Every structure is written in C-alpha cells, then in structure tokens.
Amino acid sequence: MKMIEIKIPSPGESISEVEIANWFVADGDIVEKDQEIAEIESDKATLTLIADEGGKIQIMAQEGDTVAVGSVACSIDTSFAGEASASSAPKEAKKEEVPAEKTAPAVVTASKSTNSETYKDVKISPIAKKLMEENHLSVDDVIAGIQRLSKKDIQAVVSNPGNQAAIPAQSKSISREVKRTKMSNLRKKLATRLVSVKNETAMLTTFNEVDMSAVMALRSKYQKKFVETHDIKLGFMSFFTKAASEALQLHPAVNSMMDGDEIVSPEYTDIAIAVQTPKGLMVPVIRNIETLGLAEIEKELMNLANKARSGKISLDEMTGGTFTITNGGVFGSLLSTPIINPPQSGILGMHNIVERPVAVNGKVEIRPMMYIALSYDHRVIDGKDSVGFLVKIKEMIENPQKMLFGGKNPDSLLLEI
Numbered sequence: 125m126k127m128i129e130i131k132i133p134s135p136g137e138s139i140s141e142v143e144i145a146n147w148f149v150a151d152g153d154i155v156e157k158d159q160e161i162a163e164i165e166s167d168k169a170t171l172t173l174i175a176d177e178g179g180k181i182q183i184m185a186q187e188g189d190t191v192a193v194g195s196v197a198c199s200i201d202t203s204f205a206g207e208a209s210a211s212s213a214p215k216e217a218k219k220e221e222v223p224a225e226k227t228a229p230a231v232v233t234a235s236k237s238t239n240s241e242t243y244k245d246v247k248i249s250p251i252a253k254k255l256m257e258e259n260h261l262s263v264d265d266v267i268a269g270i271q272r273l274s275k276k277d278i279q280a281v282v283s284n285p286g287n288q289a290a291i292p293a294q295s296k297s298i299s300r301e302v303k304r305t306k307m308s309n310l311r312k313k314l315a316t317r318l319v320s321v322k323n324e325t326a327m328l329t330t331f332n333e334v335d336m337s338a339v340m341a342l343r344s345k346y347q348k349k350f351v352e353t354h355d356i357k358l359g360f361m362s363f364f365t366k367a368a369s370e371a372l373q374l375h376p377a378v379n380s381m382m383d384g385d386e387i388v389s390p391e392y393t394d395i396a397i398a399v400q401t402p403k404g405l406m407v408p409v410i411r412n413i414e415t416l417g418l419a420e421i422e423k424e425l426m427n428l429a430n431k432a433r434s435g436k437i438s439l440d441e442m443t444g445g446t447f448t449i450t451n452g453g454v455f456g457s458l459l460s461t462p463i464i465n466p467p468q469s470g471i472l473g474m475h476n477i478v479e480r481p482v483a484v485n486g487k488v489e490i491r492p493m494m495y496i497a498l499s500y501d502h503r504v505i506d507g508k509d510s511v512g513f514l515v516k517i518k519e520m521i522e523n524p525q526k527m528l529f530g531g532k533n534p535d536s537l538l539l540e541i
Contacts, residue, residue, distance in 0.1 A: 128177055134193045135166040135439055142166045144189045144197065145403075148518040151183040162197060163435055165309055170403055170435040173197060180203035180410070194264045245278060276324045310404050321464050326502040329461040332514045334521045336477050336492040339363050342524055354419040355368060356387060361397065363521060364422040368472055369413035370391040371516035372447055372530040374489055377509040378470045378500065379446050395424060396465060398447030399432045406432040407465055453477065459495045467505040472517070473497035480541060 125372045132142055149155055157176045162173040168396055175181070179202040248256070248263070256266065273473040307315075321327065343358050350358045372379040372393045380389040393414050396407040408428035410421060431437040448465040453476040462473035473496065480493045496517060500510045520526045 128179075128200050128202060130161070130176065130198050130200065132164060132191055132195050132197050133171065133173075133192050135164075135169050135171055139166050139193065141186050141190055141192050142171075142188050144185050144191060145170065145308065147183060149181055149186055149279075150466055153181050153183065153440060155181050157205075161192060162380070164197075165403065169437060169439045171309070171438075172435060175200060177202045178269065179273065180204035190309075204345075208443065224232075249452070254428070259325040268293060286483045314404060318463055320465065321466055325454055325466075327464055327501050328510070329497050329499040330498050330510050330514055331459070332518050334494045334496055334518050335482070336360075336521065337496055338522055338524055350419070354422070356419065356422050356426065359422060359423060360419040361449070361451060361525065363398070364414055364474055365395055365410065365421050365425070366418060366527050367517050367520040367531070368395060368447065370447060370520060371416060371513050374516055374531055375509045377505045378498075378513045379469045380504050381469050382501070382504055383467070385458060389444050393447070394444055394446045396442075396448040396468075397428070398448060398450035399429045401433045401435075402531060403435065406437065406442060407445065407448055408437055408441050409511065418527075447471070451475075451492065457496070461473070461497060462499045464499055464501060468499040470510075470513075471499050473499065 135142060142164045143166075144162065146163040147161070148163070149159075149161050155173060155178060156160055157178045159175045159178075160172050161175050164173060165172050177200055179200040182199045182201070184196050184198050191197065202266055256262070265484050290336065311335060314521050332519070339360065343360075347358055350356075376389050376391075379393060380387050382388075384496065392412050394409050394411045395413050396409045398405055398407050408431070410416070410424045413421065430435065431441065445465070445468060447468055448462075448471040450462050450471060451474040452462075453474050458478065459475055460473055462471045464471050475495045475497070477492050477494045479490050481488050482491050482493060483489075484491070496514060498514045516531050521533055525534060526532065528534075
C-alpha cells in the first residue's frame, strides 16, 4: 500500500490560510489521476485541488474548515488505483444480462383498460391510447413508469386552464424562519476592502451621458462579418475598454496610484473588468489594452470571465490592474457610484441603455442613452482630469473612429491644428 498526501497549495504571497469551499468527492471514493477533487477559497482567489495519483481518498479537512497553506487536505491510497473505471463495467454488463421477462412483469400479464378511476381526468390522445392498448398498458402503468418530470411537463399543466381544476388549492404558508450562511473568505476580504476604500480615500464621482447610436449601428452593421472573421460576438464592453485605454493615456493621472509619498503612473494600461461569479465579484485583468484591437479584447474578456465563473482563474490574472471598469447595466442599473478598486485611483461605471428624448441640433430626438460614472481618488486625480477623462470616453463612444487616432479628431490631425 502506498499513501500520498495532497497538500493545500499557496494561492499567493502573504496568504497563510484558505477555506475548504467544496469537495467534489466523498470520503472513501475511488478517484483517478488528475481528477478535480476539491475547491479551496482564499481571500483573493478560488483554486482547484487535483489528485496527483489515482486511488481511494481519505478526507482530512471538511467543507467550511479553515486550514493552513501546506497542510494536508486528504490522502490517497494508490493501491486502489484503476478501480473507479473497472467497478462500473460489471454493473452495466449485469444490467444487460437481465432477462426480458423480468423487466416489467406487471405490464405484460394481461390486457388492461387504458383509463382508471385514479387518473380519470387524464387526457389521452388517440395515438397514445392505441399504443397503450397494443402494449397492454394502463394510465397507472404509464404514470408509474415516469421517473422524472421535466420543466415542459409542469408548464403544460400550468398554462392549460382546463388543468387548473386538477391542481389542488394550497393555502399560503407563513414562514418566520431565518437562514444564516457563513461568509466566505473571499466575501470577508471584499467587505474589508470596500470599507477601507470609503475610509481611506477621498472618493468622488463625476457623471456624464453617452449617445450609444453610433456604436449600436456599427455592431448591427458588422456583427455578422465580425463573428465570421473572429469567431466571437462584438459587445459593448470592448468599445468602452478600448476607449478607456486611449483616455487613460491622454489623462495619465487617472491611470496612477499612490505608493507611500509617491504617485506611480504606469505608461501601460492594464484594465480590470468586474465579473459577477457564484463566489462573488472578481476583477480579472486584461493587460496592455493599448496594444489590442476590439476582437482581441473580446476574446481575452471571454476567456477570463469563463475562468472566473468556473473558479479556475489564477491570482496573477486578478492582480496588477491600473484601472477598473464595472458594468451594472447588465443587471438593469440606471445610475450608480462605483467604489474604487485599491490601490487603483479610478473606476468607470457603465449602466443600462435607455431610450430617452435628447436635443440634437435644436430638435428633440429619441436616442439610446447610457449614463457613465467615474469614481476617483481626489488625492491623486484633480477635477480637470476626472471630467476630461469622462468627456473623452463620451467622444470616442459617440465617434468610434477616434479610437484609431488616440482619441483625437481625425480632421484636426489631418489639418495639423
């Protein structure tokens, strides 16, 4: 017998303990090599434990336990390796060897009436009735043989007014119960960070509104060709991410952060995109946006978002951003004041697109409008830069071609004015 230990890996520097979030296997199960066996959660990321070898697992730490990095999560008895796949084969073979006459003794005995007193209100189509008679089945046999009701079955009953009489009336039950759920390490760390931002920064928020007509027309016109060329859909986030990158280079203060007595201003733009996951809010980072096109941004965004939602994102992929974008519009938010993601100094908030009457060249027109917000640390960013940054975003979204010229007017560049 050979036992191996699966230890808790380090999710990153300065992290000394993690929480066992979820076991994918039970104590005593036979696992295979490289099988995912558990999920661990730190205050920064969620990681997956992998079985180094196949065998019988013995769990040392339970779900919800907080354990030290480097401690043993479970052990594997490798003398049982290979039994997981072997054990399932005989069961399937045995199932196939069952004689036909033993599979449904109650069905083939004698001809029965297709209806019964218990299910007298059940409606049967002529074809179904004929099929039931040919196979000597009653309504009782058919209903007893249904192992699982689908969503479609339930909806068929609910949507048919004639079936409502068959549904027993139920009185509303009154509950006074309270559910308590333990906060995860990730949620606790997020709560601490949000409170510290409010207490330790001079946070202000400035607003503007954007006419989305040009971007929406561009997407509508070229979406099919874009998908055929790049094998991915063109969304709104890539436009805002690219516009933010160009605006950050024109207003480097918004791309800066405090480090003690110094203000650090990166010459690159690594933008974090807030993603809602089952574990909470995560902010994976797309690096060097200034070098990427819209298709590259869309692909990288989808890749990181999928990793975050499946719990497979690494700590490195969520650290080092210089600026953040969050989109509350996907949940229907009309207006909000996003909270800064430290140590960054600024965060852009996108919101819902709503058709509103606006003045265009002296006339009232209905346009698809979006409110945008920039929350910023006033210790680092002055009002001029914060407002100017948001105005640049507005200009580039309303005139997307400007993104090709660093956010500047092509006519002005051509005329050198």
